[in-house]
Amino acid sequence: MSEHQTSLNFRENAARAVGDDSLRAAMRNAADTFGTRRAAAFAAIPDLEALRDQASDLRLQVLDNLPALVEEFSANATRAGATVHRAVDAAAAREMILSILTERGVRMAAKGKSMISEEIGLNAHLQAAGIEVVETDLGEYIIQLEGETPSHIIVPAIHKNRQQVGKLFAQRLHVPYSDDPQVLTKIARRVMREKFLAADAGISGANFAIAESGSLALFSNEGNGRMVTSVPPLHVAIISMEKILPRLSDLPTFIRLLPRSATGQAITSYLSLITGTRKPGEATGARELHIVILDNGRSEILAGECREMLKCIRCGACMNVCPVYRTVGGHAYGWTYPGPMGMVLTTLLTGMKNSYPLVDASTLCGACVEVCPVRIPLVPLILKLRERRVREGLSDPKERLGMRFFGAAARNPDLFYWGEWVSRLFWPLIRKLGGKDVAGRLPEPSGRPFHRRVS
Amino acid sequence: MRVQLFGTCVVDSLYPEVGEATLRLLEHFGVDAVYPRGQTCCGQPAFNAGYRAEARGAAEHFLSVFTGSDPIVTPSGSCAAMVKHHYPELFQDSPRLLEKANGVAARIFEISQFLVQVLRAHESCFQGSGTLTYHASCHLTRTLGVREEPLLLIASLRGTQFVPMPDAGRCCGFGGTFMAKLPEISCAIADEKAQSIIASGAGTVTGCDSACLMNIADALKRRGSAVRVAHLVQLLAEGL
Secondary structure, X not given: OHHHOOHHHHHHHHHHHHOOHHHHHHHHHHHHHHHHHHHHHHHOOOOHHHHHHHHHHHHHHHHHXXXXXXXXXXXXXXXXXXXXXXXXXXXXXXXXXXXXXXXXXXXXXXXXXXXXXXXXXXHHHHHHOOOEEEEOOHHHHHHHHHOOOOOOOOOOOOOOOHHHHHHHHHHHHOOOOOOOHHHHHHHHXXXXXXXXXXXXXXXXXXXXXXXXXXEEEEEEOOOHHHHHHHOOOXXXXXXXXXXXXXXXXXXXXXXXXXXXXXXXXXXXXXXXXXXXXOOOOOOOOOOEEEEEEEOOOHHHHHOOOOHHHHHOOOOOHHHHHOXXXXXXXXXXXXXXXXXXXXXXXXXXXXXXXHOHHHHHOOOOOOHHHHHOOOOOOHHHHHHHHHHHHHHOOOOOHHHHHHHHHHHHHHOOHHHHHHHHHHHHHOHHHHHHHOOOXXXXXXXXXXXXXXXXXXX | OEEEEOXXXXXXXXXXXXXXXXXXXXXXXXXEEEOOOXXXXXXXXXXXXXXXXXXXXXXXXXXXXXXXXXXXXXXXXXXXXXXXXXXXXXXXXXXXXXXXXXXHHHHEEEHHHHHHHHOOHHHOOEEOOOEEEEOOOHHHHXXXXXXXXXXXXXXXXXXXXXXXXXXXXXXXXXXXXXXXXXXXXXXXXXXXXXXXXXXXXXXXXXXXXXXXXXXXXHHHHHOOOOOEEXXXXXXXXXXX
């Protein structure tokens, strides 16, 4: 279903989602749960605002020095035994990973949760080449079985309720139906254990990459991240270039902010720091580690007016509080990243001409700005993108005409009041032509506007 | 004390009674409210849709109408936020206009803000009745930072029982041109707001932004609800 949805069809996608009662109930439930948990988790942190300032400053420092930090990370990761690759775009990254796997005769890869792999369409590419790819994050596994894409960056199957998951498992895994989350989790775990042991390679993302040590930091809750990165002999990690933090000592700030913002946890169940390959005498760790650093348009974003979007640490807090996201879910956005951060990033990464209707997916309520742990000015960025859409001539022609009249009338009271008078005069017609879902929602203009009552 | 009243375009055309209630209140507290002639719109529809030139034109007109040094009072949190926070940003490249923009930004007050901070109206007594719930509109609270003032005024309505609604600060789904461009989502969000209002059990819902209240009234009407929708200044003026 989701492969037919594109950002260009945002309104149609959204209208369909609005009519889907089970989707909306699942979204409300999940978004509210995470929103409430987040608020509770931060209630215990007295210096939250100072912490957010610090995190924002740190991320800005990273952006100011990004090319040098990527170099430093690459050099240190290489020294620790990893092989570092730089991919300019999605196609290059897909090819690199495919050739790493095929050169080593990999037939099956176990995969940890990675939004970057979604961004580049990695699974389909590897599967087309005959490699079996198994998602091992429970949510990712569910949507892989269903043939869907994630609808949330932290909770990929947020749009599904447990009855739907129960039916899916019964159908695809030939197990007795259950909608008990514990039973379902045990079933998935049994399937995955076999895959972890049989996999020739593990593929993962990373939450942060530490420049001074060349380490990858992974936050996870299910333990699958640790299995994927340490059990198979080969580990391929894919990260986007802005995931860098300069020093290991910068990590604690984000340990405090990321899990709380994402799931309301004080810390995730697992926090892995992976520095290079398995050393002599060590019992765990991949024997071969490849790290692919993806650009895919980020250098261009870095040089532009929306660079602060690259501060994002992918916590998903902005989507949990967004009135639009919680109403339509993630698939309506039509690409990898949904919600407020998603509409901005999608437009920046896929280009305005492939996404311009998406720029409307905000009421500008500012709830996202209020929760962003790294203080990304999401509303100002959305406004910048709307201005860019007008500049690039991609705004709706009717809107352009209307705004031209508005602009002239706002500067000319006679014209402005004439417009009010005309709308009152032709109200029945406007109501009819304007449609019940737009003009039908407005009250009839007053016969005596306020400016005439005060004179 | 003298103030300039910025009526706003929504009030001018759709809710003139909100403008009148504002005038009555100001008059009651001994304030001489002047209505500067030729005022139109703050420019927010254009600004929010990305039409910077048109927004700037509207803002320049505002600067030419609202001169002098008296406080400017408006019955809209959203329009006040536009003038206070976005006008200075529109004129970064013009020192002359920037100075004027900074001037109006410093002078503008949303009505509940003015009533509480300047007139201390919450210390007087308004006659109220029935049960009342309150929608905390987005730009009023998040952009302008006005959170306590409307609640203090509501508390001064004697005889009115205040019953908070769940998620009072969640957007009503209006969003300016958003309501016209994505009506399906806008109505769905507004429906949820209407459900919260109905769940509160209140007989009246109030707020400080007529456009949001318009959207809320429509959602309530669609659900066949009899809950009354009134701007806070109307309730206060009725209770004088």
